[in-house]
Amino acid sequence: MKNVVVIGSGVMGRGIAYVSAAGGFLTTLIDINENQLKHAEKEVNAIFEKGVLRKKLTLESMEEAKSRLHYSISLSQNVKEADLVIEAVPEVMEIKKNIFEVIDQHAKAQCVFATNTSTMSPTEIGSFTKRPDKVIAMHFFNPVHKMPLVEIIKGLETSEETALFIKRAAEQMGKETVVINEFPGFVTSRISALVGNEAFYMLQEGVGTPEEIDKAIKLGLNYPMGPFELGDLVGLDTRLNNLNYLHAKLGEKYRPAPLLEQYVKAGRLGRKSGRGVYDYRSKED
Numbered sequence: 001m002k003n004v005v006v007i008g009s010g011v012m013g014r015g016i017a018y019v020s021a022a023g024g025f026l027t028t029l030i031d032i033n034e035n036q037l038k039h040a041e042k043e044v045n046a047i048f049e050k051g052v053l054r055k056k057l058t059l060e061s062m063e064e065a066k067s068r069l070h071y072s073i074s075l076s077q078n079v080k081e082a083d084l085v086i087e088a089v090p091e092v093m094e095i096k097k098n099i100f101e102v103i104d105q106h107a108k109a110q111c112v113f114a115t116n117t118s119t120m121s122p123t124e125i126g127s128f129t130k131r132p133d134k135v136i137a138m139h140f141f142n143p144v145h146k147m148p149l150v151e152i153i154k155g156l157e158t159s160e161e162t163a164l165f166i167k168r169a170a171e172q173m174g175k176e177t178v179v180i181n182e183f184p185g186f187v188t189s190r191i192s193a194l195v196g197n198e199a200f201y202m203l204q205e206g207v208g209t210p211e212e213i214d215k216a217i218k219l220g221l222n223y224p225m226g227p228f229e230l231g232d233l234v235g236l237d238t239r240l241n242n243l244n245y246l247h248a249k250l251g252e253k254y255r256p257a258p259l260l261e262q263y264v265k266a267g268r269l270g271r272k273s274g275r276g277v278y279d280y281r282s283k284e285d
């Protein structure tokens with residue numbers, strides 16, 4: 001397998017495109033929004049350059065990897081040659097459905113489709129295609145170039161062959177893997193959404209400032225990041241979408257905190273919008 005197409009050049013897609021090109025795959029990153037694609041290219045180049053400075057890769061291997069990575073707004077055209085498509089568009093089923101219907105029409109019969117969904121059902125996503133045995137969730141973590149895990153989630157119809165194919169691809173991208181069976185929220189999102197939401201309830205109740213709550217969790221529970229630092233990194237809109245989905249599937253304990261909903265309504269989405277729980281506008285490098 002040689003050709004990887006990554007759909008969605010946001011927080012996750014750009015990182016996935018980076019590890020894919022660095023891992024030796026011919027990679028095309030696609031977005032409907034040209035501006036977003038330009039931002040993604042800038043950020044991916046910055047990750048490459050930092051990698052060279054930190055001696056994680058040589059100048060020559062950076063140039064080779066960059067030459068394997070292309071950016072495009074044309075989905076149907078690029079998907080034709082793909083061996084693996086990784087979808088990283090927003091966590092909204094209707095958007096994902098449209099994408100999978102389109103790629104199913106244009107991709108080769110043997111092409112495998114992966115979704116980077118944090119919570120949604122790969123079985124349901126597979127049902128939008130005529131190849132449910134070749135559809136799987138390939139859940140990367142943020143920031144993709146630093147986080148070691150890919151959580152691989154098999155849907156009801158996903159074949160063992162597809163799971164093995166994805167495991168090998170993830171390993172070639174430098175990642176460790178776990179392979180699990182589908183249940184809403186998988187392993188990681190189920191825990192992470194609960195902790196992040198509870199922190200918002202605490203903030204709403206006036207238990208402490210974001211700084212105090214984050215510090216308590218980091219130093220008292222030995223988490224590498226506080227729940228608000230992580231929420232701002234993940235994107236509060238993405239976190240809210242995850243919670244809405246888990247609330248519908250798993251019940252009351254996942255009801256999104258009203259304060260989180262208010263932040264999203266105000267456009268305070270986290271690092272990507274310059275302001276979330278914390279303010280990044282003067283601190284961005």
Ligand code: NAD
Nearest residue numbers: 008009010011012031032033036088089091117118142234
């Ligand atoms: P994001 O909002 O940062 O980026 C989504 C991108 O998809 C945007 O650039 C948007 O322009 C693009 N897009 C929208 N519709 C499109 C279409 N029809 N065709 C092509 N591009 C389209 O979202 P994100 O945070 O990168 O999340 C993407 C997926 O990854 C979601 O399913 C999310 O749950 C999952 N995820 C997110 C994180 C995280 O920390 N943010 C971690 C793991 C998994």
